[in-house]
Amino acid sequence: MSENFNHAQIIKDPGDNYKILGTRPVRHDGVDKVTGRAIYGNDVQLQGLVEGAILRSPEAHARILSIDTSEAEAHPGVLAVTTSADFPDLGDKIANLGEGPVNLAHLAANCLAKDKVLYKGHAVAAVAAQNVHIAREALDLIKVEYEPLPIVTDVLEAMKDGAPLLHEGLLTNLVPGGEKAEAPSNISDHHHFKRGDTEAAFEAAHIVVEREFTTQTVHQGYIEPHVATAHWNQDGQLTVWASTQGSFSAREQTSEVLQIPISKVKVIPCEIGGGFGGKIPIYLEPVAAVLSRKCGRPVKIQMTRDGVFEGTGPTPASFMRIKLGVDEAGKMTVGEAWLAYDTGAFPGGVIGPGVMCVFSCYDIEHAHIDGYDVCVNKPWTKAYRAPGSTHVAYAVESVVDELAEKLEMDPIDLRLLNAAREGTKRVDGPVYPRIGLIETLEAAKNHDHYKSPLEGPNRGRGVAAGFWFNIGLKSAATAHVNADGTVTLLEGSTDIGGTRTSISMQLAETLGIAAEDINPKVADTDSVGYTDITGGSRVTFATGLAAVEVGKDIISQMKERAAKLWECEAADVEFSDGIFSQGDNSISFKELCAKLSRTGGLITARASVDPQGFTNGFGVHICDLEVDVETGKVQILRYTALQDAGKAIHPSYVEGQLQGGSVQGIGWALNEEYLFDEKGHMLNPTMLDYRMPTALDVPMIDTVIIEVPNPSHPFGVRGVGETPIVPPPGAIANAVKSAIGIRMTELPMSPPRVHSAITEDGNGAS
Amino acid sequence: MRDFEYKAPATIDEAVTLLAERGSEARVLAGGTDIIVQLREGLRKADLVVDVKKIPELMSLAWRDDGGLDIGGAVPCHVLYNDAKVINAYPSITDSAKIIGGWQIQGRASLGGNLCNSSPAADSIPSLIVEGATCRIAGPGGERLVPVQEFCTAPGANVLTEGEMLVSLALPPAGESSGSRYMRFIPRNEMDIAVTGAGAWLRLGEGGETVEEARLALSAVAPTPIVAGEAEAWLQGKPATEESFTEAGDIARKAASPISDMRGPADYRTHLVGVLVKRALNGALGRARGGDRNPVIPSGINLC
């Protein structure tokens, strides 16, 4: 049956000899998801459930002088109203919540504003009522007195002396080093890395290209809005049903914001309708919790779509200056990057990864990087799929393309000449282990897409590379073996892309049984061991590893049972290909399961892992497009995404990550942006005017998976999920240049911008 | 949104009576794809919603004896573009109907509703204008007819007075040797509001080489959809060629007085008028000469 579906080209590692890995079983949660039975956050139904709504600030920057909730509380059908006055005072507490330190006061103030509102849409109060209509009526009855303050939304403006300050005491933090600036500003962090002598190297370079780029605020765009249900029981036990990328992380954040013991908080992950990094932070959980405590009923809040745009965590807008120098042969000798990312209302943005990723694809001896995180009156930025990397890749890949043109070199050859490889030291310090960038570039060069001629006026082809780290972090898993030879697996990674199946496949491979014989469950925080977030391209790697370790635990226990049956030593029992054997004795996994009850009972196994050896994902994308020069509109004609995946456990889901990330990148490149007026109000907080690609906007996305195994994982897994969003804007900008001879240095390359560039260029198109 | 009363009258008289009684507190509900959004977001208010879909005249699609067509005010878009006779007679109207908002919107939204919503960017209005539609309005004072190009008066406003409602749109018999096309420019390929829209209708002279009559209407470049009268007049008698159409496009630009907003800058919209008028005229010409009248999927270069 599945021969009907086009499959990616997979360039396999020659040592590959797996039975289950690399096959394409139907996902275990599939039937529920195609029949409408799967329970997502808003599908939760509970006895006595009431609904909530959030009041959001109409001002982009203002002091809150007073909030009068009395009329709202008196409105018929309203059960509770809350503001930040109901949250405990958190002082300067910092907590480490898995992906780095978090200022808890900021986290809490972002859930419900305290003293000041810092962006239009900042949550100020919330209401719980019999139904959502009454809750929303009650919002209109809450009287908030604001004292408007001057606003700043542009990242460069916010860096200037005299810019309106969002946080009076914010002193720029130097990274690395930790020194603080003397005077307050909106710059929360200044990252700085230098090696070699860049000035001399630029002097000596044969060709130098320097360009400036700007990008706009862009949102993850998950189709499911944020939603949480909280029930604060009379015994102090808080249960939260959440659409979240990390139940344990949500539990910790909630317990910290409310200052209640973690043991009192249980988070039940619902099926999740997309996250891309945006559903790692909490917004609704503590608010719903307090409302529930006040009214004694479970409270469900789902954000409105405009609430999602205005009140959650988009990716930064940015200004970037990139300067690269090459020698006569095209070897990159020196690079300089000056990067400013806005972080929205609070410090703690993604300039760090931006600085680490900017030159990450290339081996450049002399380099100087300055990166700034800048507060502005916009929503607090959060992770969006390879956060910070897409911005710098757009800029650097554009400059590399320009160098290739000046050198009259093939763009892939120039990248091959300079590509990072095992042993290359990144500017911020780490040395690459075995990586697959060169293999991926070569696969791109040899691909039919790259070799086919592209004919016709105003058509062009562009190529770009991209990088993302991938992380490890902690995962746990528990399993119990059933008498019929199946294994129930409890794991804690919320499943946004089919991971419960890729994790099951790794357990199945370890045990020598079919993937269909694993019964995976994404478990709540009471039912499985601590597991870090679903993000960072880590789940197939780390939770998969936990499943492998669980498998080893099962095998070890079952060897003892076989030994009991055969009256020998467990150490003499071998296991291979699903069969236990000792001398002439042999028994299959399934047959032995049937005998477990009378050899001591059914088996339970567990593992907790904190793996190192997580490693990098490199992608190369090729894009053909046509520009309608009369209107400036770009149509993508053909698109190929190539990536080193280490080992594609379930190739369909790896392809899916490449395709999905590519289309998000295409949207980012062509039409997605937050538009603001002079009052700092977002003009387009709807899916009508925040323009994500529809099915009619993109062609098929061809994929190539190159398998360069990660030596630190038993199956060679590298994370794959994030890298695919990194190359598209660069590839598209390079294709536009190829099509019409114009380099677009601002994202998105929307029709009016492209058309304006064409008009200014004067030469017009070919 | 605040709750409201809901009534579904069975006759025009009943509906008019309700609307007259309740005045500005009442709003008509046809397909709902504009009004429900507006009520939800507080952009429009209603204490009474009058659902007109139980009134036979509002839902009827009827060919008259003179060969023209009466389209009931609440007839959904999908009914129009699934009707081969409608496509053949008034292709610019089915062009519009096929691209408004996506398939799900077209299952409910009506041309009448699109007209009464009176957005300057309405996709249906340029094509209704060039096809020569007349609005049949019923009110407390009886019935009256208004040419569609006179219906809208300002963004979101039209000639309907308290108690009045649109009953149907009357289209004249389709002419021989005529063809029409509606095109709009949007940044994506679907689901967007028009940045600029152009409806073009041509009747060719004997021999099919010259323009005997041209009609041009534009959306999203003025407070209401407008007729590009000077360009229409200029085209009369001119050869039906790309050159003429380009010139007509340039002239049509003068009729535009767009604003800059989040959907596009003003000068860009004016520029697009020229491009779209030229392309729409080309499309109308192809159909006047016997080409395919089916709605075009707007996914390639030059198709939008």
Place this chain on the structure above:
Amino acid sequence: MGKKIHVSTTINGEAVEFLCEARQSLLEIIRDTLTLTGAKEGCNNGNCGACTVLMNGVPVDSCLVLAVEAEGAELETVESIANEEHLHPLQECFLEGAALQCGICTPGFLVSAKALLDGHPEPTEEEIRFELSGNLCRCTGYDKIVRAVQAASERMKEVK
């Protein structure tokens, strides 16, 4: 608060009655009152298609239909696409072709795609993309969804 209105309608072949306020959308009633939670709220203003249901055989955004308008109508939701024992070829092809990642848009796509194939059994790729442009997906990039619809069209042809 308005008086509740009594509505009689048919959903997935069964006659049902419910009470609702005039301001409640069909989506709200289907999900909260009839507990058919397959249709999802993605935007609540007709721009994403996650709430797509069939109303008298026609795909509509149920967030833009008032529940009272369902009087006398025939409604079909994703819950009715499979028959008792088997999945519909579209559902099979979505699963085999991995045409879903988070799955939130999937019910809307299945309803739209079923209506498409019922009315137009052999659509071209362009036609599939055009008719499904009212359903947004953020995870898959649409490639596998389009291929699954194509495969289902083939499979349904074979069965005939």
